[in-house]
Amino acid sequence: MAKIHFSKLKIKDLENIFQENNIPKYRGKQVFEGIYNHFAPSFDHINNIPKDLKLFLNQNIDSDIPKIVEKSTSPDGTCKYLLRLQDNNLIECVYLPYQKRNSLCISTQIGCPVGCVFCASGAHGFVRNHNVWEIIGQLLAVQGDIKEKLTHIVYMGIGEPLLNLDNVVSSLKLINENFKISERRITVSTSGITSQIYKLADYKLDITLALSLHSPFQEEREKLIPTAGRNPIQKLFLACDDYFKKTKRRITWEYILIKDINSDEYHAKELSKLAKKYKAHINLIPCNKTDNYNHNAPSEKEIKIFTGILEKNKVEWTLRQKKGQNENSACGQLRANHLNEYENL
Numbered sequence: 230m231a232k233i234h235f236s237k238l239k240i241k242d243l244e245n246i247f248q249e250n251n252i253p254k255y256r257g258k259q260v261f262e263g264i265y266n267h268f269a270p271s272f273d274h275i276n277n278i279p280k281d282l283k284l285f286l287n288q289n290i291d292s293d294i295p296k297i298v299e300k301s302t303s304p305d306g307t308c309k310y311l312l313r314l315q316d317n318n319l320i321e322c323v324y325l326p327y328q329k330r331n332s333l334c335i336s337t338q339i340g341c342p343v344g345c346v347f348c349a350s351g352a353h354g355f356v357r358n359h360n361v362w363e364i365i366g367q368l369l370a371v372q373g374d375i376k377e378k379l380t381h382i383v384y385m386g387i388g389e390p391l392l393n394l395d396n397v398v399s400s401l402k403l404i405n406e407n408f409k410i411s412e413r414r415i416t417v418s419t420s421g422i423t424s425q426i427y428k429l430a431d432y433k434l435d436i437t438l439a440l441s442l443h444s445p446f447q448e449e450r451e452k453l454i455p456t457a458g459r460n461p462i463q464k465l466f467l468a469c470d471d472y473f474k475k476t477k478r479r480i481t482w483e484y485i486l487i488k489d490i491n492s493d494e495y496h497a498k499e500l501s502k503l504a505k506k507y508k509a510h511i512n513l514i515p516c517n518k519t520d521n522y523n524h525n526a527p528s529e530k531e532i533k534i535f536t537g538i539l540e541k542n543k544v545e546w547t548l549r550q551k552k553g554q555n556e557n558s559a560c561g562q563l564r565a566n567h568l569n570e571y572e573n574l
């Protein structure tokens with residue numbers, strides 16, 4: 230029988246296992262503190278538990294966490310991790326230290342089935358969904374490396390979270406319970422899968438949902454996001470309204486600014502109209518060039534004109550700081566660059 234993975238357990242579950250095996254209940258707390266508060270990379274590294282308990286744990290519970298294969302650190306402190314899973318698949322996550330925040334951007338799938346034209350994550354196809362412990366393993370691997378607690382989690386790495394909804398929701402609940410990161414400090418980003426937004430709303434979570442809009446025009450959106458045709462903007466907005474009604478959480482729209490594609494005054498005006506109507510907050514993301522998408526972000530002056538129009542229309546916006554600017558800064562690029570090199574390890 231396959232061993233249960235440690236990250237899928239809550240403290241009560243471990244205490245129950247211990248009680249069934251005549252192990253004192255208080256040991257559960259020690260093990261949890263060892264892994265989650267003291268960043269022990271395995272049961273053997275927890276100092277205050279006896280050897281026979283380590284043996285019991287190793288025999289009955291899987292504590293394997295993804296291995297760090299490579300780290301790429303930018304001058305601003307952003308750190309991109311390339312991790313290897315048990316089956317040798319490579320995944321990526323990005324640590325973003327910013328003032329008092331320790332955010333981690335995590336992946337939910339190996340590759341991405343959506344295949345947006347600007348994104349390196351979809352360019353190499355789709356392999357499979359992450360398991361719950363492969364999602365949580367990213368937090369454990371990075372906390373173990375930085376020896377600090379994470380404070381915010383964004384599901385904005387490789388993959389479309391809503392196409393792996395069950396595992397994403399289970400992981401959210403475990404992150405909340407075991408890492409003590411409140412749902413309000415967690416954001417899930419989607420390219421816009423209408424039916425799944427309805428399902429997510431039914432969980433009534435306190436998380437922030439971010440919708441990757443990228444264009445206020447249906448036809449243009451379809452050119453950027455291959456699944457946009459099946460998920461028309463108007464139907465997406467209805468799903469977002471339902472999400473707001475059920476959760477009382479305002480939706481954020483993500484909008485990649487791509488030079489000469491979606492960042493002129495005409496787009497800014499139309500985007501403002503929609504944002505006002507749907508009371509959305511807009512998060513602008515300057516486009517990162519990738520191997521397969523030779524487009525840049527607009528100039529600072531062009532971005533100023535764009536944001537000026539949003540401002541004039543009293544639309545709330547933020548401009549994502551250009552973080553992690555090195556040759557691998559676009560989402561999915563580190564993995565893409567290393568696929569051949571590490572595929573057969």
Ligand code: SAH
Nearest residue numbers: 347348385388389418419420441483516517
């Ligand atoms: N699949 C989900 C979440 C992961 S992508 C989604 O699409 O929302 C997270 C964000 O990274 C999305 O808003 C996506 O548009 C953005 N992104 C992808 N490639 C990018 C690039 N080359 N430059 C800037 N942002 C990019």
Ligand code: SF4
Nearest residue numbers: 341343345348351420
């Ligand atoms: Fe997938 Fe999101 Fe990248 Fe689109 S932007 S290919 S949905 S990860």
